[in-house]
Amino acid sequence: MKKKVLIVFLSLIAFIVTGCQSVVARRDQSQIVEFNNGLSRGEYILKAYKLDYPKTVEEKDIFFDNLNILMGKMIAHKKDLNIIIPYELYQDIRNIGIREVRESEKVFFKPASDLTQEEKDYIDSKIKIDFPTNAGTIQQYLNKQVYYWFDYLKRSGEYDEYAYYTELDKMRIVSEVFDKRKLTSKMFYPIAKDFILEVDEKNIVEAGAEGFPIYTKDTFGKENDIKANIIILKTGGEPRIIPNKILLVEGTDVDTVKDYRFGVKVEEIKDPKSLLSKFEDEEDIKIKDMLRFKVVTPEKRDNRKASVKVDDVPRDILNIKEEGNQWRIN
Incomplete structure (x- = not known):
């Protein structure tokens, strides 16, 4: 007792x-965000179109021709669309701007003397040609690289199997390729704010540093390393708060931004030209309207005064x- x-x-x-x-800490379920363009509070649907980037050289050339048509129309008519592109496609567009080849073509552009055995094996699997009988190993692969670019330009008949091509010869031919492709780069950057990069675990940090919103299955525990300020999770992702970022989820309405509710719908597209009919979707919010914002931190309250x-x-x-x-x- x-x-x-x-x-x-x-x-x-x-x-x-x-x-x-008794003091109970309040668990915030949303962040206070101020959009620089004064986006009104309310409910929005972000309708995005995900482009399917082909694998073969021939299909990529057709794809870029159609993409150029789409981008040209967007610029001419001052239209915006939310377009998701694979990070590889973005890299190829970026490479054009700095007079570099596509990611899948780098093995044919690299100095022949620097090729690894794996790269040589890859070239052997793609190129079957004749070359001077007394050509050394480096010369053989240099000739194969030159042939690749002649063939790309549909001028394979100009390849001379008895010639000892040089790196300068290769560069002259590749320069013609750059000239044919430069239009893509020139049209991309005026509408760059309309694009979202599709990423995976391997490239999410690298791609996130490019300044574009990203579209991904998950953040893979790399939230602190991802510089992108808007992250869109694919269907099935978990809505949550990532400090100083906006996280959206495909197929789910989220209210992690105070006084706003955002939904995301994604439609897969094979032919970029098919998006010309989407120009009238003016009622949907555009990703470029969300890019610039700041997270407002409420002033800390003095419990004694409160x-x-x-x-x-x-x-x-x-x-x-x-x-x-x-x-x-x-």
């Missing part, structure tokens, strides 16, 4: 000392007496 009374007594003392107050003030009430004095083996509070 003595122990029970002692426990009650100590609990009562603790209750009095804390002033009958508490409700009440008139002082005299406290009863506790008179504790020990009588025999019992404690008693008077």
